Amino acid sequence: MKVTVLETYFLSAPLPQPVRTSNSTISQVSEVIVKLTTDAGLVGIGEAHGPFLLQQGPAGLRTVGDIVQRITPLVIGQDPFHAEQIWQDLFGLTYTSVKGIPTLAKQHRQLVTAMSAIDIALWDLKGKAINRPVHALLGGALRERVPAYVTGFYYRDGERPDDLVREATTYLDKGYRTLKVKVAGLTPEADAERVKLIRKTVGPDVALMLDANQGWSLPTAERAARLLEPYDIFWLEDPMPWYDERGSLARLKTSTSIPIAAGETEYSPFGLRTMLTERLVDYLIIDSTWAGGLTTWRKAAVMAEMYQVPLAAHHDPQIHVHAVAASPTGFILESFADSTRDPLWFELFRERPEIVNGFMQVPDAPGLGLELREDTLEKYGVRIG
Numbered sequence: 001m002k003v004t005v006l007e008t009y010f011l012s013a014p015l016p017q018p019v020r021t022s023n024s025t026i027s028q029v030s031e032v033i034v035k036l037t038t039d040a041g042l043v044g045i046g047e048a049h050g051p052f053l054l055q056q057g058p059a060g061l062r063t064v065g066d067i068v069q070r071i072t073p074l075v076i077g078q079d080p081f082h083a084e085q086i087w088q089d090l091f092g093l094t095y096t097s098v099k100g101i102p103t104l105a106k107q108h109r110q111l112v113t114a115m116s117a118i119d120i121a122l123w124d125l126k127g128k129a130i131n132r133p134v135h136a137l138l139g140g141a142l143r144e145r146v147p148a149y150v151t152g153f154y155y156r157d158g159e160r161p162d163d164l165v166r167e168a169t170t171y172l173d174k175g176y177r178t179l180k181v182k183v184a185g186l187t188p189e190a191d192a193e194r195v196k197l198i199r200k201t202v203g204p205d206v207a208l209m210l211d212a213n214q215g216w217s218l219p220t221a222e223r224a225a226r227l228l229e230p231y232d233i234f235w236l237e238d239p240m241p242w243y244d245e246r247g248s249l250a251r252l253k254t255s256t257s258i259p260i261a262a263g264e265t266e267y268s269p270f271g272l273r274t275m276l277t278e279r280l281v282d283y284l285i286i287d288s289t290w291a292g293g294l295t296t297w298r299k300a301a302v303m304a305e306m307y308q309v310p311l312a313a314h315h316d317p318q319i320h321v322h323a324v325a326a327s328p329t330g331f332i333l334e335s336f337a338d339s340t341r342d343p344l345w346f347e348l349f350r351e352r353p354e355i356v357n358g359f360m361q362v363p364d365a366p367g368l369g370l371e372l373r374e375d376t377l378e379k380y381g382v383r384i385g
């Protein structure tokens, strides 16, 4: 079996009401979709995380289109069961030329985005070729269903305390038992007030995670953690910016009892390794849709087992359910509860794996078990390569 065609689409869907994190306003969601067709007639689909490209506008899209064109020769004609070799070739381009293709060192971030979608599509193809789900290729599912938390409590214009109570109630009604709250967009005191109200609304038996989206300095994170500790916080995610994450996470961990989660912004298995070996996190978060695909996940999952660190997925539970299910320390998926936060999640797939009572059933259809809706591709997508 050989790959014969590589198609790439960029999808972008507007949100009915923009939502804010500590450092950005989200007014649309986006994904890069790769479709690989083979001479056996199989089609594999992969997704990559789009917002990084969205921020760069049309120029960002052109760059990815150019990159896809440059790297296509490393994929066309290849056997999907040589996914590791293809990964090594594509990753090699981040620092050197490979098989006559000049290096893409200066666009390495966008390159890794494109290769994430390609790698995931190769795993989908491998599963379809042997008629088994992707988790079977990753070692086999260790659990029948995987817990999912809901990310919510974004900052919204004109927010009132009642809105938080209503939002919390909605999630509980949907069966979620783990909720994630945005912090670091207000003063620590004001964030603590929000969290206090949410804790009071959900009671003591629901897990509350906090996500600062790298919005605090170290001293502010230390002060905020002290103010938030009384509310029985399950994890504190991404407290401080990337530029000194290693130094600042190590120091924060000595001053708070709240477990730390990070890793979603790492875009290679080597960055994830550092998180583990330097013991910077209590939970490692991986996004295979921007860190180099399921091949990167697999590399990191072995290390996470050795270091006994639970793995959580960032976004795209329909893909990560396979990876979390098959990882010895696989722990939890991220999800959004409704289409106002992620219209693509609700419209992109013909049959979407449901989250029921805070769990996603591990799929048993071949490959990823996903089928794209062509009408959604047309509605929100442009072909970029």
Ligand SMILES: [Mg+2]
Residues within 6 Å of the ligand: 211, 213, 237, 238, 264
């Ligand atoms: Mg996050």
